[in-house]
Amino acid sequence: MRKLILTSIAALVLASCSAPTKLYTWSKYETSSYNFLKNRNDKTNANLEEEYKKIINKQKGIRGVVPPGVYADYGFLLLQSNKIEEGRSMLQKEMDLYPESKIFMDRILKMTEL
Secondary structure, three states, rough: OOOHHHHHHHHHOOOOOOOOOOOOOOHHHHHHHHHHHHOEEEEEEEEHHHHHHHHHEEEEEEOOOOOOOHHHHHHHHHHHOHHHHHOOOOOOOOHHHHHHHHHHHHHHHHHOOO
């Protein structure tokens, strides 16, 4: 009985020492976003688009879904790059995944209809 208790305590202690798992993975988004905002050009735009694709396609966080706002940001970037249909699609995905964004996404989508 004593061995069982000691083993249980040891297992709990070791389990609590593991590194925390992240809800989402962000790839190199922070750096790419900063470079894009600091120095807007075709290269930084392409780098940021690639980071969005990595975040969307290779999500390894414990939630297993794209972080809030990523589809919206990516969609807005695509709209600015004159990729209207792709951008609208990303905004719709944001709304589908995060319904609380619907009011804001609807406003942006209406602006693309002009």
